[in-house]
Amino acid sequence: MPPLSLAQLLAATLEGSWRAEPTPAHVSAGELASVVPMLVGSGAAPLAWWKIRHTELATTQAAHELREVYRYRTLRAAIQEREIEAIFKLLARANVEAVLVKGWAAARAYPEQGLRPFGDLDVCVRAERLEDARRALDAPESAGVQVDLHAGFDESDERGFEALHARGETVRIGEASVRVLAPEDHLRLMCIHLLRHGAWRPLWLCDVAAAIETRRDGFDWSRIDEGDSTRARWVACAVTLAHVLLGARVEGTPFESESRCRLPRWLVPEVLKQWETPFPASQAPMRYRAPMRDYVRRPRGLWRDLLSRWPNPIEATVRVGGAFNELPRWPFQLANCFGRAARFLGGSTHAAADSRMKNVLTRGGV
Amino acid sequence: MSERKIRPLARAEGLVVRELPEEVLVYDLDTHRAMCLNRTAALVWKSCDGRNDVAAIARALRAEFGAHVPEEVVWLALERLSRDRLIAERVRRPASLAGLSRRDVIKKVGLAAAVALPVVSAIVAPTTAEAASCLPTGSACTAPAQCCSGACPGAPNGTCL
Numbered sequence: 041m042p043p044l045s046l047a048q049l050l051a052a053t054l055e056g057s058w059r060a061e062p063t064p065a066h067v068s069a070g071e072l073a074s075v076v077p078m079l080v081g082s083g084a085a086p087l088a089w090w091k092i093r094h095t096e097l098a099t100t101q102a103a104h105e106l107r108e109v110y111r112y113r114t115l116r117a118a119i120q121e122r123e124i125e126a127i128f129k130l131l132a133r134a135n136v137e138a139v140l141v142k143g144w145a146a147a148r149a150y151p152e153q154g155l156r157p158f159g160d161l162d163v164c165v166r167a168e169r170l171e172d173a174r175r176a177l178d179a180p181e182s183a184g185v186q187v188d189l190h191a192g193f194d195e196s197d198e199r200g201f202e203a204l205h206a207r208g209e210t211v212r213i214g215e216a217s218v219r220v221l222a223p224e225d226h227l228r229l230m231c232i233h234l235l236r237h238g239a240w241r242p243l244w245l246c247d248v249a250a251a252i253e254t255r256r257d258g259f260d261w262s263r264i265d266e267g268d269s270t271r272a273r274w275v276a277c278a279v280t281l282a283h284v285l286l287g288a289r290v291e292g293t294p295f296e297s298e299s300r301c302r303l304p305r306w307l308v309p310e311v312l313k314q315w316e317t318p319f320p321a322s323q324a325p326m327r328y329r330a331p332m333r334d335y336v337r338r339p340r341g342l343w344r345d346l347l348s349r350w351p352n353p354i355e356a357t358v359r360v361g362g363a364f365n366e367l368p369r370w371p372f373q374l375a376n377c378f379g380r381a382a383r384f385l386g387g388s389t390h391a392a393a394d395s396r397m398k399n400v401l402t403r404g405g406v
Numbered sequence: 407m408s409e410r411k412i413r414p415l416a417r418a419e420g421l422v423v424r425e426l427p428e429e430v431l432v433y434d435l436d437t438h439r440a441m442c443l444n445r446t447a448a449l450v451w452k453s454c455d456g457r458n459d460v461a462a463i464a465r466a467l468r469a470e471f472g473a474h475v476p477e478e479v480v481w482l483a484l485e486r487l488s489r490d491r492l493i494a495e496r497v498r499r500p501a502s503l504a505g506l507s508r509r510d511v512i513k514k515v516g517l518a519a520a521v522a523l524p525v526v527s528a529i530v531a532p533t534t535a536e537a538a539s540c541l542p543t544g545s546a547c548t549a550p551a552q553c554c555s556g557a558c559p560g561a562p563n564g565t566c567l
Contacts (some may be wrong), residue, residue: 092536100476108530108531108532109528111431111440111529111531112440112529112531113531114424114426114431115422115424115431115432115433115440115529116433118422118424118433119435122422139424154424161556184529186554187552187554189554266520299455301416325549325551326541326550326552328548328549328551328552329548329562330548330549330561330562331549331550331558331562334562358427
């Protein structure tokens with residue numbers, strides 16, 4: 041059997057790691073050591089420690105590094121809960137209704153909060169209250185807290201803030217009431233988010249797996265299919281990816297049958313390719329060297345930076361509203377680039393530009 | 407009050423504490439230091455309620471571990487906890503134990519002891535473990551899309567607003 045690639049080792053290390061008692065990892069001490077930088081750099085180190093903590097690997101130097109991150113993230117999770125409490129109290133005081141997504145909300149599906157690290161707090165508010173929210177958070181209580189404020193829900197905008205907010209649920213953190221999405225809506229949002237960003241972070245796929253496996257009785261799968269059918273198929277693909285790459289248990293879900301989402305042959309290799317460098321600095325937009333407008337005045341380095349802006353096939357497919365099928369991806373990648381170029385040149389919105397390109401592609405039969 | 411009758415009090419303010427099955431994790435919000443207390447150090451720390459003296463803390467350890475624990479172990483722990491600002495007031499061991507080293511304590515406790523020596527270690531974790539999707543205010547940036555605010559004045563050598 042050929043040796044596993046680093047990305048495959050990463051997947052093997054993380055397989056089932058979100059469970060309370062994961063099965064031991066089928067990797068050697070040397071193999072584990074080889075993926076430690078990827079685990080640490082992508083935020084998956086605590087999960088890797090969790091997976092190996094009761095095995096012989098737990099005494100290795102690689103495990104020591106993972107355990108240190110696990111300890112640190114366990115403390116950070118406690119601190120971040122205080123920060124969330126402070127932020128939501130400020131927003132409540134300003135009468136701004138907000139919903140917390142990804143990060144902490146995703147971590148609720150894990151056995152311990154520290155297993156799912158997050159840097160910033162993704163807080164969604166009504167578009168018309170965005171400025172009020174900004175002002176509310178411009179207070180000493182929120183100093184040093186990284187808040188990523190969103191106008192609406194980027195990944196589920198077609199459903200509208202009102203509907204998603206209304207069927208969400210409220211959880212208590214300290215003295216604050218924190219609104220989170222309904223589990224079905226959050227799963228959908230996380231699936232689309234991971235594809236929209238090219239699925240480069242393995243942790244995002246763990247989020248999907250953890251959300252599916254910890255779903256409550258009465259989880260309403262029909263909500264996934266509501267609205268845009270293309271998006272519903274994206275969700276099916278993301279769940280199937282979690283099953284194929286990380287061993288997520290999909291029994292009892294609509295995704296049990298392979299026919300629900302037959303993954304195109306290019307998709308799994310593409311995700312593994314992304315996982316070879318699962319570091320923020322290697323991914324868009326962090327890898328951009330300068331804003332495009334700078335190259336208008338000084339074109340030196342433009343070609344190199346243009347290459348760094350070439351989208352990965354998964355990201356491009358989602359950004360132009362395409363389907364995951366066996367057709368070549370370059371038209372989607374090209375369409376996405378044209379859309380961004382149009383936005384840059386004409387000042388049109390990203391969405392509008394991508395929408396135009398989507399129409400072009402649809403008419404062209406792609 | 408004699409040195410041996412010291413009744414240490416664990417610091418409670420400005421700390422974030424998480425108890426794990428085998429250890430206790432502490433984050434000092436003042437110094438931004440993360441620490442890990444092994445079981446012995448954690449037990450000593452938890453026993454520092456302002457009422458227990460060293461002998462009482464040693465008895466508590468004995469009850470927990472089911473083995474004889476000399477007071478020297480407690481002093482060693484208190485000194486370390488005090489140095490890491492986890493005790494409300496500075497603790498110094500008595501003059502009679504001034505020259506006592508960890509090696510001396512190991513000899514006294516015995517190699518086969520069921521009790522581990524108290525350890526308070528700094529947690530050293532790489533900052534890349536963060537999983538933020540955008541850069542916070544004040545971070546170096548090369549393009550606006552990298553910043554949570556969407557603004558990177560001075561790019562490509564800018565700072566996120």
